[in-house]
Amino acid sequence: MTIIAIDGLTKRYGDVVANDDITFNVEAGEIFGYLGPNGAGKTTTIRQLLGLIKPTEGTAELLGADIRDRKALTAAKANLGYLPDHLGFEDRLTGNQALDYFARMRGDERREELLELFHPPLDRPIETYSAGNRRMLGIIQAFMHDPDLVIMDEPTSGLDPLKQDRLHLFLEEEVADGKTIFFSSHILSEVQRVCDRVGIIRNGAIVEIEDIESLLSRSGKDVWVHFKDDVSPETFLTDEMIDVEEADSAIRFTYTGETNRLIEHLGQFDLVDIDVGDPQLDDIFKHYYGDNLVNPQT
Amino acid sequence: MTAILRHESRNQLKSTSLLGGLLVAISFFFLAVFPGIREEAEALEAAFPDILAGMMGFEELHTIEGFTSGWLFPFIWVLLIGIYFAYTSSSFISGDIRSRQLDLLLSNPVSRESVVLQKFASLWVPLVALNAVLFIVLVAGSFLIGETIDIFGLLMTQLLSVPYLLVCGAIGMILSVAIDRVGTAQAGAIGMIFILWMLEGVSELDPDYELLGLIAPSRYYDPSAILVRGEYVIVDAVTLLFGTAALLTIAIIIFVRRDL
Incomplete structure (x- = not known):
C-alpha cells in the first residue's frame, strides 16, 4: 500500500x-x-x-x-x-x-x-x-x-x-x-x-x-591521518581515496571504499593520529552521481 | 476541538490581570479627581468650543455619568483597551510563523480556519475580565466619593462596547496573518487603532470629512449617548458585529491561501 x-x-x-x-x-x-x-x-x-x-x-x-x-x-x-x-x-x-x-x-x-x-x-x-x-x-x-x-x-x-x-x-x-x-x-x-x-x-x-x-556500495568517510615519518603519497594513496589534500606529514581524503580494507591499509603505516568522520554529502554525491547531473535552473 | 482555545485563553490570563490592575488604578484616579472637576465643570464646558466638546464627547461633565462617559470611556476604554485588543490579536499568528510554532500546531488534525477562530475566541478572557473589573470599580468608586452612578446605563455602555472591542481584535488578526514579523504587526495594530480613533474625531469636527469617519469603529460606539442620554443604538452595535465577521473572514482567507 x-x-x-x-x-x-x-x-x-x-x-x-x-x-x-x-x-x-x-x-x-x-x-x-x-x-x-x-x-x-x-x-x-x-x-x-x-x-x-x-x-x-x-x-x-x-x-x-x-x-x-x-x-x-x-x-x-x-x-x-x-x-x-x-x-x-x-x-x-x-x-x-x-x-x-x-x-x-x-x-x-x-x-x-x-x-x-x-x-x-x-x-x-x-x-x-x-x-x-x-x-x-x-x-x-x-x-x-x-x-x-x-x-x-x-x-x-x-x-x-x-x-x-x-x-x-x-x-x-x-x-x-x-x-x-x-x-x-x-x-x-x-x-x-x-x-x-x-x-x-x-x-x-x-x-x-x-x-x-x-x-x-556508495559510502564515504572523511579521513585525516598524521604519519610519524614522511610518507610519499604514491605509496599511500589508493583509487578509493578522492578529494585528497596533503600538508607536511598529514593527508586528508574522502574514502569511498570498504571500511575493513581502509583499516588494513592504514595498519601498514606508522601513524601519530587519525580522525574519521562523516564526509560532506555533496562531495560524495559529486563522486557518485557526477557534477552536473542536475541543473534545476534550466 | 477546543484545545487551542483553552490553551490561548490561559495565555491571556497574565496580561489581562496586569491590565486589570492598571485599569483599577486609572479608574480610581479619574474618580478621585471628579469632585474637584464637578466644581469647575461649567467653566470647563464653556472653555471648550461646542464643536470640540462634541468631538471629545463632553456632555453633562458635572454628573458622574457625563464625566465617566466623557473622560474615562473615550480615552481608557475606546482608545487604550481598543489598542490592547488589536495589539494582543496581532501577535496570535505572526509570532508563530517565524518561530515555526505553526509547523507543529498544523501537524495536528486542525484546520487553519479553526486556528484563526480559536485564537480570536480567546479574547473572551480580557473581554469578560476587564468589563467586570471596570464595572465593579466604577460602581464601588462612585459610592466611595458619595455619588450614585446609573447602573443600568453603565451596564449598557459596557455591553455595547463589546462589538467595538471585537472589531479592534479583528483588525489585529488581519495584521497578524498578513505580517510575518511580530513587532511590525503589533506596531501596526497600535498605529491603526490610534489613527482610526483620530480620524473619527476629526471627521466630527468638519462636515467635509464626515464620510471619512464612517470607516472608524469608534463612530459606531458613543459612550455619552448611552450613559448620559440613554440612547442605545442597536444598529451601530450590529454594524460592528458584521464588521468583525467580515474582517475575520478576510483574515481567514489570507491565512488559508498563504505559504507559511
Missing part, C-alpha cells in the same frame, strides 16, 4: 527552484530515507506534504489524502506524526504542558512508554532545554498518538550518539510493527544504517531512488 505518493511536485520561489518535478512513492511498512545535502530541498518537500506551503505545480497524496484537498489533508493528520528539523515549541511551557496541549488534539496513548526510552526534563520550561532534550521531546510528540506515518526531518540532530542508536533501534521496531517512516537526513551513514530505500535529492531534484544495497 502506498502511504505517500508524490507526483511531479514543484516549488519555485521566483527564479529559484526549490523542488523540481519530484516524483516517488513511499510504501507502507518501510523506512524511506530522503537523503540530500543541506539546502537541497528536503524540508521544502516535507512542508508541501503537510500543506504548510503550496506546490507551484504537481501534487502528492499523504495517507490517501490529496494535499490540495485541505479538508481531507487535515483529517489525515490524525494519523500522522511530524518531527520538524526546527522544533517550534512554545518555549515557556514545560515539556509536560506542551505534550498535554498536543495530546488534546490527537491523543497520547503511547506517551508513558516513550518516556521510558526518551526522557527530557518534563517539569522544566522548554526554553531551558538542551538541543538533545528538545529533540527527545519532539520524538515523543511525534509518536505518542501511535500514528501510521511519521515524517522526520533531521531526527538525530542534537542527539548524543547513544540516543541516536536508541532512536535507530526504536525506528526499526516501529517499522516491524507496521509503521511507515519518512526519514529525511543529510548524513549518509545514518541513512545507510536505518533505511530500506532511499530517495536522493540534489539541487531540488531527485537524482536516484535506490535500494539500500546499492547505496551501501
Whole structure:
C-alpha cells in the first residue's frame, strides 16, 4: 500500500527552484530515507506534504489524502506524526504542558512508554532545554498518538550518539510493527544504517531512488591521518581515496571504499593520529552521481 | 476541538490581570479627581468650543455619568483597551510563523480556519475580565466619593462596547496573518487603532470629512449617548458585529491561501 505518493511536485520561489518535478512513492511498512545535502530541498518537500506551503505545480497524496484537498489533508493528520528539523515549541511551557496541549488534539496513548526510552526534563520550561532534550521531546510528540506515518526531518540532530542508536533501534521496531517512516537526513551513514530505500535529492531534484544495497556500495568517510615519518603519497594513496589534500606529514581524503580494507591499509603505516568522520554529502554525491547531473535552473 | 482555545485563553490570563490592575488604578484616579472637576465643570464646558466638546464627547461633565462617559470611556476604554485588543490579536499568528510554532500546531488534525477562530475566541478572557473589573470599580468608586452612578446605563455602555472591542481584535488578526514579523504587526495594530480613533474625531469636527469617519469603529460606539442620554443604538452595535465577521473572514482567507 502506498502511504505517500508524490507526483511531479514543484516549488519555485521566483527564479529559484526549490523542488523540481519530484516524483516517488513511499510504501507502507518501510523506512524511506530522503537523503540530500543541506539546502537541497528536503524540508521544502516535507512542508508541501503537510500543506504548510503550496506546490507551484504537481501534487502528492499523504495517507490517501490529496494535499490540495485541505479538508481531507487535515483529517489525515490524525494519523500522522511530524518531527520538524526546527522544533517550534512554545518555549515557556514545560515539556509536560506542551505534550498535554498536543495530546488534546490527537491523543497520547503511547506517551508513558516513550518516556521510558526518551526522557527530557518534563517539569522544566522548554526554553531551558538542551538541543538533545528538545529533540527527545519532539520524538515523543511525534509518536505518542501511535500514528501510521511519521515524517522526520533531521531526527538525530542534537542527539548524543547513544540516543541516536536508541532512536535507530526504536525506528526499526516501529517499522516491524507496521509503521511507515519518512526519514529525511543529510548524513549518509545514518541513512545507510536505518533505511530500506532511499530517495536522493540534489539541487531540488531527485537524482536516484535506490535500494539500500546499492547505496551501501556508495559510502564515504572523511579521513585525516598524521604519519610519524614522511610518507610519499604514491605509496599511500589508493583509487578509493578522492578529494585528497596533503600538508607536511598529514593527508586528508574522502574514502569511498570498504571500511575493513581502509583499516588494513592504514595498519601498514606508522601513524601519530587519525580522525574519521562523516564526509560532506555533496562531495560524495559529486563522486557518485557526477557534477552536473542536475541543473534545476534550466 | 477546543484545545487551542483553552490553551490561548490561559495565555491571556497574565496580561489581562496586569491590565486589570492598571485599569483599577486609572479608574480610581479619574474618580478621585471628579469632585474637584464637578466644581469647575461649567467653566470647563464653556472653555471648550461646542464643536470640540462634541468631538471629545463632553456632555453633562458635572454628573458622574457625563464625566465617566466623557473622560474615562473615550480615552481608557475606546482608545487604550481598543489598542490592547488589536495589539494582543496581532501577535496570535505572526509570532508563530517565524518561530515555526505553526509547523507543529498544523501537524495536528486542525484546520487553519479553526486556528484563526480559536485564537480570536480567546479574547473572551480580557473581554469578560476587564468589563467586570471596570464595572465593579466604577460602581464601588462612585459610592466611595458619595455619588450614585446609573447602573443600568453603565451596564449598557459596557455591553455595547463589546462589538467595538471585537472589531479592534479583528483588525489585529488581519495584521497578524498578513505580517510575518511580530513587532511590525503589533506596531501596526497600535498605529491603526490610534489613527482610526483620530480620524473619527476629526471627521466630527468638519462636515467635509464626515464620510471619512464612517470607516472608524469608534463612530459606531458613543459612550455619552448611552450613559448620559440613554440612547442605545442597536444598529451601530450590529454594524460592528458584521464588521468583525467580515474582517475575520478576510483574515481567514489570507491565512488559508498563504505559504507559511
